Amino acid sequence: MGRTTMLLMALALALIAVAHATPPTLRRSRFLASKAPPPPLSYYDCVRKPPSVCLEPGSPGNMCCKGTCTNTESSVEHCGNCNRKCKYGDTCCEGKCVDLLTDKKNCGECSNQCANSVKCEFGMCDYAG
Numbered sequence: 017m018g019r020t021t022m023l024l025m026a027l028a029l030a031l032i033a034v035a036h037a038t039p040p041t042l043r044r045s046r047f048l049a050s051k052a053p054p055p056p057l058s059y060y061d062c063v064r065k066p067p068s069v070c071l072e073p074g075s076p077g078n079m080c081c082k083g084t085c086t087n088t089e090s091s092v093e094h095c096g097n098c099n100r101k102c103k104y105g106d107t108c109c110e111g112k113c114v115d116l117l118t119d120k121k122n123c124g125e126c127s128n129q130c131a132n133s134v135k136c137e138f139g140m141c142d143y144a145g
Contacts, residue, residue: 090126 062069062080070078070085077087081098088094089111092102096111106113109126116122116139121129123136130141137143 063083067080070080075085077085079088081094086094090108092108095102095108095113102113107116109122114122120136123130123141124139130136134142
């Protein structure tokens with residue numbers, strides 16, 4: 017009985033010590049600290065600022081659509097131009113709405129072309145199903 021009691025007391029003390037231990041503080045890497053962090057996305061709000069803010073380096077896109085800097089080459093909501101939305105299942109590749117499952121010039125991903133006589137099926141060139 018004495019050994020069991022001692023074991024339980026030691027276990028309880030260990031649990032209390034673990035529960036009250038402070039987690040180690042995370043130190044920022046000196047390599048990451050040397051880079052200036054990019055400005056927040058609210059910085060690229062082109063409603064309150066001129067649309068030229070979208071042309072600055074680090075901007076998510078070079079066009080002002082609905083008050084936000086947008087990349088019209090890849091945005092599904094603004095494909096090729098503002099407010100031109102791709103239909104369900106399509107992807108915006110180089111400013112055009114395409115179906116990656118069947119498009120020969122964008123098979124499976126943007127700019128992935130199939131050979132001349134090969135069809136694009138299910139996003140794969142020359143699918144042998």
